[in-house]
Amino acid sequence: MLFDYHMHTPLCGHATGHPREYAAEAIRKGLGEIGFSEHNPMPEKFDDWRMDLSDFSRYLELLEEARKEHPQLPIRLGLECDFIPGREAWVRQLGQKADFDYLIGAVHYITPDWDVDNPLKLDRWKQQPVEEVWTRYFRALAQAAQSGLFDFLAHPDLVKKFGHIPKGDLLPYYREALDAIEASGMVIEVSTAGLRKEVAEIYPSPKFLQEAFRRKIPVLLSSDSHAPGEVGHEFARALKLVRETGYRELTAFRKRQKIRIPIS
Ligand SMILES: [Zn+2]
Numbered sequence: 559m560l561f562d563y564h565m566h567t568p569l570c571g572h573a574t575g576h577p578r579e580y581a582a583e584a585i586r587k588g589l590g591e592i593g594f595s596e597h598n599p600m601p602e603k604f605d606d607w608r609m610d611l612s613d614f615s616r617y618l619e620l621l622e623e624a625r626k627e628h629p630q631l632p633i634r635l636g637l638e639c640d641f642i643p644g645r646e647a648w649v650r651q652l653g654q655k656a657d658f659d660y661l662i663g664a665v666h667y668i669t670p671d672w673d674v675d676n677p678l679k680l681d682r683w684k685q686q687p688v689e690e691v692w693t694r695y696f697r698a699l700a701q702a703a704q705s706g707l708f709d710f711l712a713h714p715d716l717v718k719k720f721g722h723i724p725k726g727d728l729l730p731y732y733r734e735a736l737d738a739i740e741a742s743g744m745v746i747e748v749s750t751a752g753l754r755k756e757v758a759e760i761y762p763s764p765k766f767l768q769e770a771f772r773r774k775i776p777v778l779l780s781s782d783s784h785a786p787g788e789v790g791h792e793f794a795r796a797l798k799l800v801r802e803t804g805y806r807e808l809t810a811f812r813k814r815q816k817i818r819i820p821i822s
């Protein structure tokens with residue numbers, strides 16, 4: 559059974575389609591289960607790409623509407639939460655707002671004002687060496703794992719999105735984050751979203767994934783859908799990569815508990 563836990567709704571302002579349309583697409587593609595993971599609200603106006611706190615109950619309603627229309631498809635409740643140092647208590651508070659199946663931890667911000675995947679901030683890449691950006695990013699990812707706030711980590715090497723990649727062996731950049739993820743018992747996404755970006759590669763890289771497998775870090779497949787057509791995008795390819803790396807199971811979640819799903 560394949561499932562996709564990373565999808566958005568129009569409430570974040572940069573995704574299209576009602577959750578019922580995502581559900582219909584999931585059924586069409588033969589997925590056994592889906593989950594939504596809107597960008598987490600902040601207590602104040604923070605940036606322009608997340609759900610407002612005042613829309614949280616609407617978020618729950620949208621999922622309920624999708625469930626009513628597609629009762630045969632389990633639809634889980636998640637949230638994609640930015641890891642931002644100093645905001646840990648807020649994420650904890652958010653986790654109490656509903657009966658979540660999972661919280662996804664995501665590093666987008668590597669400084670208080672640079673969301674490294676933001677196409678409007680590409681100029682920033684000219685202001686510092688790529689090595690420094692990568693070091694910052696994976697340090698933040700390690701901190702996200704150490705925080706203990708999340709059930710799985712989104713797009714583990716998102717920093718490569720636009721194709722800014724240091725030369726040489728990348729393992730030294732990954733190591734601190736992999737250590738922290740291994741110690742935390744957390745799961746990581748194998749996300750096909752990277753295939754739709756400039757880098758045109760799954761998140762994480764094969765090298766990162768091999769190291770994750772060696773450390774017995776569990777995985778799941780995600781699309782990071784921002785439109786119904788993206789649900790389950792290129793999952794056959796992601797599954798092949800995961801299998802070739804050696805994995806024989808994926809990890810699902812119910813009420814923040816891990817469930818091991820064998821892959822054939
Ligand atoms: Zn988004």
Ligand SMILES: [Zn+2]
Pocket residue numbers: 564566638712782
């Ligand atoms: Zn996302």
